[in-house]
Amino acid sequence: MVQVNSSRFKTIFPTHFIIRQIQCLQSPRSNLFHLPFSRTLRTQKSWMDLCQKNVLLKNKLKAIQKGAKLEQQPWKPSPKKQKIIKYGTATLFASEKILVDLDSFKEIVNRGFTIIDKTLLISEFIECKAIVSLVVRPRRFGKTINLTMLRKFFSIPIYPDNEDYRRELFVESKIMERPDLFDKYFCKYLVIFLSLKDCSGETWSNMQTTFYKRLAELYKKYEYVYNKLDKYEKLNFDKIRSGILQYEITKDALLDLSKYLKEYHRNKCIVLIDEYDHPLNVAYQHQYYEEARSFFASLFGALLKGNDENLEKTLLIGISRITKSGYLSELNNLTVFPMYKKEFANYFGFTEDEIFILLQHNSKESQLDGIRQWYNGYQTGNDLNLYNPWSINSFINKETLEAHWIDTGRLSEFKEKFEKFFRFTMNAFSYYNVSNNLVESNYHIFILGMFHQAYYCGYKLMSNREASESRFDLKIEPTEKVNFKTGVYMEFKVLKYKKNEK
Incomplete structure (x- = not known):
């Protein structure tokens, strides 16, 4: 190059x-x-x-x-259409347009839509000691927008893209206040970006076909390394590029691509994986979980384990952490960052300062109390309250306080599976003698674990063992941090036997 x-x-x-x-x-x-x-x-x-x-x-x-007659010209940077508004710790690139269903950082900025400045995620990612990071956040929390932002910041532009065009995306953003990082990392790395959000299918064969198409598209993007490969590598490259289904070759496809790019550019790669857990969630729903788990565990295991000479850093994004299944469990260099940890805490979702500046720009600041009552944010590890961006942006667009976020997921499926799980759990406990102290202790620990997420929403959890009372098994008590002041008491009855229960 x-x-x-x-x-x-x-x-x-x-x-x-x-x-x-x-x-x-x-x-x-x-x-x-x-x-x-x-x-x-x-x-x-x-x-x-x-x-x-x-x-x-x-x-x-x-x-x-x-078949064109005109020569292609380099992309020309265009000045930002948004104006900059600041309040507290928040910076808003503001316009008259706000969109809820666009998840490309470049498109949002270039098309002049309103966007919250989250560019300090870049410095957090660079300075994080973890080599392989997994960040889990709820649905519709700005994960893909942030990942595409990282991609545009780090990746080396290939003609007609160029540094001037890229730089305009970040002009006057917070990351520009860190010239030490900007000059050292901006447009300096090859980025392997893979989104698994569309990797679906009712059968394992259908999912494989979809994934192999994504893999072929990724390889075609880096075809320029082809002439530097040896005969064997070219053979494998051709098979992946053409979408041929061959497990022994495909399972090492990302590992091989990282090697090709490192050898060609003499520089390590950055890997960004969006919705790493989506294929396994779909596979579980359609009952081919084990096949999908085995394949993706091998694929990411080969790429991320023992590949330090080719990879600089890796960031995986998803909704939930998949544990106790062998998926990514062999990665001893993986660090998980759930919402209750302070790292990456305020870069996904909206803080109250960011909500206020959005409402103020749209002349809706009087609705802040209503926002708190309806969308009562998530509490993070550094005591921040975060709100779902989808709900806030939908409120601003539709001007109605309602449960906008519910329509984005399969609530009926969740309800069905939760009820099935709950029946199974209660029946399982019903076969134990709860007068046994050890069993009863485990029982209360389990019940507390089921509802632990309420703690991060500002509630206090107690079991009757902790409170020395016998009238409830679980108490969910609101604190001064929440507006919904109603407490919840739960008591579970033991079933000796329930006929025909499966």
């Missing part, structure tokens, strides 16, 4: 687009060339003439391939 430091042509070109005259030089990013490379040549007119000629040749090639 050759980098051109011209204000017009600042970009990265794959070597198969470099013309013959430049191939006498030695690039710092490649060992394909044969003669020593002088960095001073980059500032010489002859060097710039060659680079400009290279751009024209590449454009002509693309025009011929597409």
Whole structure:
């Protein structure tokens, strides 16, 4: 790869687009060339003439391939359409438009939609000591937008994309206040970005087909490494690029791609995986869980375990952590960041400062108390209250306080599975003698665990063993942090036997 430091042509070109005259030089990013490379040549007119000629040749090639008559020009950065508003710790890029169903950071910024500045997630990710991080957050919490933001920040632009175009996405954002990080990391890495949100299917065969298409698209994006591969690697590359179903090759596909990119660019990769848990949730629903678990465990295990020489850092995003199944459990370098940990806490979801600035911009600040009562946020490890962005944005668009978020998930399926689980649990406990102290202790621990999420919403949990009372098994008591002041008492009866129960 050759980098051109011209204000017009600042970009990265794959070597198969470099013309013959430049191939006498030695690039710092490649060992394909044969003669020593002088960095001073980059500032010489002859060097710039060659680079400009290279751009024209590449454009002509693309025009011929597409049947086009016009040469493709580099993307030109356009100034942000949003105005900047600050309040407390919050920064808002504000416009008259707010969208709830667009999850691309680049598209939101370039199309002039309102967006909260979460760019300090970049510094949190860089400075986090974990090499492989798993962040779990509820549905519709801004996970994909943040992941696409990281992608646009770190990844090396390939023509016609360029650094000037990328830089405009981050102009006047909080990450620009960290020039030490910005200059060192901006547009410096190859990023392997894989979204599994559409990886579905009623059968395992259907899911495999969908995933292999995604994998083929990923490989096609990096076709320029092909000529540097050996004969065996080219054979595997061709099979994956064409979407051929072959387990022994596919399970190492991401590992191999990280090696190809590292060898080509002489720099490690950053891996970003969106909705890592979605395929297994779908597989469980359609009863082919074990096949999916085994495949994806092998795929990500090969990529993330013992691959430090090719990977700089990895971030996986999902709704829940999948435990006790063998999925990612072999990764001894994995660090999990649930909502109750302070790391990454305020970069997913909206804080109260961010909600206020949104409401103020839309002349709805008088509705803040109503927002608190309806959407009573999640409590994080650093005592922040976070609110679901989908609910807040939907309220601003529709101007109605209602349960907007419910429609985004399969509530009926959850209710059915929870009722089935609850019946199974109560029947399981019914066969024990609860007068036994050890069994009774385990029973109360289990009940507390079932409702532990209420603690992070500002409620206090107590069992009758802790309170030295015998009138309830579980008490959920509101604290001063919540507006819903009603407490809940629960008492569970032991069933000796329930006929025909399965």
